[in-house]
Amino acid sequence: MKITRKAYAKINLGLDVTGKRADGYHIVRMIMQNVDLFDTLDFEDNETGEIVLTASSPKIPTDDSNLICKVAKQLQDKFNVKKGANINLVKRIPVAAGMAGGSTDGAAAYIALNELWNLGLSKDELCKLAVNLGADIPYCIMGGTMLAEGIGEELTKVSDLPHCYIVIAKPAIDVSTGWVYKELDSKEIVDHPDIDGIKRAIEKGDIHEMCDLIGNVLEPVTAGKYDEIGKIENILENNGAIRAFMTGSGPTVYAIFDDKNKAEAALKEVDKSRLAPELFLSGPINPEE
Numbered sequence: 001m002k003i004t005r006k007a008y009a010k011i012n013l014g015l016d017v018t019g020k021r022a023d024g025y026h027i028v029r030m031i032m033q034n035v036d037l038f039d040t041l042d043f044e045d046n047e048t049g050e051i052v053l054t055a056s057s058p059k060i061p062t063d064d065s066n067l068i069c070k071v072a073k074q075l076q077d078k079f080n081v082k083k084g085a086n087i088n089l090v091k092r093i094p095v096a097a098g099m100a101g102g103s104t105d106g107a108a109a110y111i112a113l114n115e116l117w118n119l120g121l122s123k124d125e126l127c128k129l130a131v132n133l134g135a136d137i138p139y140c141i142m143g144g145t146m147l148a149e150g151i152g153e154e155l156t157k158v159s160d161l162p163h164c165y166i167v168i169a170k171p172a173i174d175v176s177t178g179w180v181y182k183e184l185d186s187k188e189i190v191d192h193p194d195i196d197g198i199k200r201a202i203e204k205g206d207i208h209e210m211c212d213l214i215g216n217v218l219e220p221v222t223a224g225k226y227d228e229i230g231k232i233e234n235i236l237e238n239n240g241a242i243r244a245f246m247t248g249s250g251p252t253v254y255a256i257f258d259d260k261n262k263a264e265a266a267l268k269e270v271d272k273s274r275l276a277p278e279l280f281l282s283g284p285i286n287p288e289e
Helices: 067-079 101-116 123-130 137-142 177-185 195-204 207-213 219-225 228-238 260-273
Strands: 002-020 026-046 051-055 084-090 145-149 154-157 165-170 243-246 253-257 278-282
Touching (some): 002 101, 002 165, 002 177, 002 195, 026 101, 026 165, 026 195, 026 278, 067 101, 101 123, 101 137, 123 137, 137 145, 137 154, 145 195, 165 228, 165 260, 177 219, 195 207, 219 228, 219 243, 228 243, 253 260, 260 278
Parallel strands (some): 051 084
Antiparallel strands (some): 002 026, 026 145, 145 154, 165 253, 165 278, 243 253
């Protein structure tokens, strides 16, 4: 049996950190949104019991350190699965980009292997298993537009984002999420984004109000070290973006447009600047629709 899954990237339409747990996890409030940029994963069961992962990019580890393999091993161990799986990953989502590229691949593995191995688990049950391997994986399993709280695993559905165009620009730098949060802990957060206001603006269908409110408490940390982020945002906003922001711990920048021609023109300007070798014209998506 063979199953193919698309694993969609995410952006943060707001990211706030409100505290830190004793175990080191940060307490967050975020609005998460899937975008139409995805990795493709093929799964085929085997009788050997082995998990064999291949990947299109040499940047991707294919041993037991890969989250896809960790998911497979967790399911095998917990449910006494004797079968294995041959898995091939075609990578499109930028690596170390703040777009949950690893987590969304892990989520695709949960959904596909649940079907491949006939485990019969609900999405809620998969999410409870997933949080042990990564705080972003439950969101990636559920997808769409979500308010994420706790460490990211407490999810509340939000109305679909109104139609818009999203330019995604990843500069040629990789950022450690651990470093960003460590730096954040050493500073006082002065400006907390209005997460509830962002949610209300989305539910009203007012994309301009939403953009006025979007904020990310991690951006001052990452953008403070890498001036490429601010430069890319300026190019995008000077070429018709409603607003441009950093997603997650960065360094990827995204910009929201209400006009496709403006979005395409702005993408060309970023391309000319050579500040972001990985560039995409995308849009919001709810994978279940």
